[in-house]
Amino acid sequence: MGRSEIRIAGAGGQGVVTAGRILAEAAILCGRQATHSQVYGPQSRGGASRSDIVIATEQIGFPLADRVDLLIVLSGEAYEKYEPELGDDSRLIVDSGCTTDSSNNTTALFPVVETARSISGGLLATGVVALGVLQRFTEVVEADALRSAVARRVPPKHRDMNLKALEAGMDLVCVAS
Amino acid sequence: MAAGCTFFGGYPITPSSGIAEQMVRSLPGAGGVFVQMEDEIASLAAVIGASLAGSKAMTATSGPGFSLMQEHIGYAAMAEVPCVIVNVMRGGPSTGLPTSPSQGDVMQARWGTHGDHPAIVLAPSSVGEVYDLTVKAFNLAERFRTPVIVLYDEIVGHTRESVTLSPSVEVVDRVAPDAGLQNFLPKAAQANGVPPMSGFGDGYRFHVTGLAHDERGFPTEDAEVAGDLITRLHTKVEDHADEITDVETFMMDDADIAIFAIGIVGRSAREAVGQARAAGAKVGLIRPVTLWPFPSAEVAAVAEQVDTLIVAEMNLGQMIGEVERAAGQRTHIVSHLRADGEPITPSALLDVIESSSRSEEGS
Known part of the structure; x- marks a missing residue:
């Protein structure tokens, strides 16, 4: 693996930045180089939010995604904005509430937002559920590294809930395949 | 803090707020002081005061905040007060694009404050380099008694990545006076163009002004003295440019x-x-x-x-x-x-x- 670029895009409040941070840390725990950059608007809640994670075996130059290998989309707005930018060989994981179009065989639909809501009662765990899907779908990082990174990066009082959300995300892929 | 910083005065502004956030967590427990001031003008004023009192001091800002600091960057250059100013560049002019990257302040970092003044500006490109160059900024500020600017953009400011930090860093401190209390001239330069510096309250003669001044630190309109001062402010940096430059x-x-x-x-x-x-x-x-x-x-x-x-x-x-x-x-x-x-x-x-x-x- 030379360089792998992952973009997680959604709305403010879905835990998109936290998820990106967790994924980069998990990659580092797996012995790789990783960067995480966050892109968001001036609003503190709502609005678009994005994490770019670059994972590589060697020193990383540009720390943002330039040609996205894998896009995870968690809101309709993010789908409209980033789906058209995808290259032919890029893969897309999209929340099934954002689109019903899975005609492209590199696109996979999962009920990420709905699963997060059933576990946390809100949106906050959405990014972590998406990480579970991502892990099982691509194995870009090891599951145990991801579990450790989640445990380290979420507040202690939400740790169990987030670990449950991660497993639920992984299970979505098993059910689907 | 590895370079010896014990004072941070600032006013939070995206995308530099992460620095203030970390300093407010780290400084007080380590015996330092964190002050949130009413604006960026006051922030750099507080930093200058802390430095004159003997602390190594810094601030961090972005966009409009850097514009507000220009007045005191000139003051620190003229009064020869070591300090470090971090500017995490965002889209401008004015409030512009608060959360977006830019390199629109590269000339402001050189020429933003009025008058002829020296400038040392360091431009890191990674998280590890931000650490190394902030240490270097303190060392250069102390060595040359001048404000030093660390200049990077929103992406570098908001990137997380793995870093390898040296277990120890080289730390340079300002040169203290070696003359007796009575004979000390606070702005008399050594051969390298930099005057030794006492802390306020150390007992040495102490006078600080933004006006052109003589070796005693007192204002003057004498053309020769003023000309020598402005020239020295430049040459103390320019004569050592090859020791500062890094490419x-x-x-x-x-x-x-x-x-x-x-x-x-x-x-x-x-x-x-x-x-x-x-x-x-x-x-x-x-x-x-x-x-x-x-x-x-x-x-x-x-x-x-x-x-x-x-x-x-x-x-x-x-x-x-x-x-x-x-x-x-x-x-x-x-x-x-x-x-x-x-x-x-x-x-x-x-x-x-x-x-x-x-x-x-x-x-």
Whole structure:
């Protein structure tokens, strides 16, 4: 693996930045180089939010995604904005509430937002559920590294809930395949 | 803090707030002081006061906050007060694009405050380099008794990545007076152009002013004394420029095309150079790590070597004038600019490299 670029895009409040941070840390725990950059608007809640994670075996130059290998989309707005930018060989994981179009065989639909809501009662765990899907779908990082990174990066009082959300995300892929 | 910083005075502003956030967590428990002031003018005033009292002090800001600090950057230069100012650049002018990257302040960092004044500006491109160059900024500030600016952009400011930190860093402290209490002249320079510095309350004669002043620190309108002071403020830095200047080059050995870029664009360029090399193009990178004093000799040497020098910057063309001045007529210069809040990507630079290669073959 030379360089792998992952973009997680959604709305403010879905835990998109936290998820990106967790994924980069998990990659580092797996012995790789990783960067995480966050892109968001001036609003503190709502609005678009994005994490770019670059994972590589060697020193990383540009720390943002330039040609996205894998896009995870968690809101309709993010789908409209980033789906058209995808290259032919890029893969897309999209929340099934954002689109019903899975005609492209590199696109996979999962009920990420709905699963997060059933576990946390809100949106906050959405990014972590998406990480579970991502892990099982691509194995870009090891599951145990991801579990450790989640445990380290979420507040202690939400740790169990987030670990449950991660497993639920992984299970979505098993059910689907 | 590794460099000895014990004081932070600031006012939070995106995208620099992370620095204040970390300092408020770390400084008080380590015996330091964190003060949130009412605005950025007061923030740098507090930093200057803390430094005069003997502390190593810093602030961090962005966009409009950096504009407000200009007055006191000049004051610190004139009164020769060591301090470190971090400016995490965002889109401007005015409040502009608060959460977007930019390199629109590179000239403001040099010439933002009025009057002739020296400038030392460091331009990190990674998280690890932010650490190393902030330490270096404190050391240079202490050595030359002058404000030092650490200048980077929103992407570097908001990137998380793994870093390897040295277990210990070299720390430089301001030179203390060695004359007796009675004979001490607070602005009498040593041979290197820098006056020794006492802390307020140490007992030495103490007078600080933004007015032109003599060796006692008292205001003067004497043309010779004022002229000597302004000249010394410059030469104390410029005479040692070769010890300050730091430039990273990448794959320059046999390059016939080079990219000149700082900060995040330097990282983009490094990626683009790697990809272009894989496709057979002889391209390299020159990335100033210290932006001011400007690395004119290094740029001139690159200009002598290459047929095309691509100057890539996230503004509407601020550094290119300096590059042209240093390069003279030695090479063909291509300007690549972007100022819409989005970064210059490796693919964009690859396109510029390809079109430069084609026009070279055509000539």
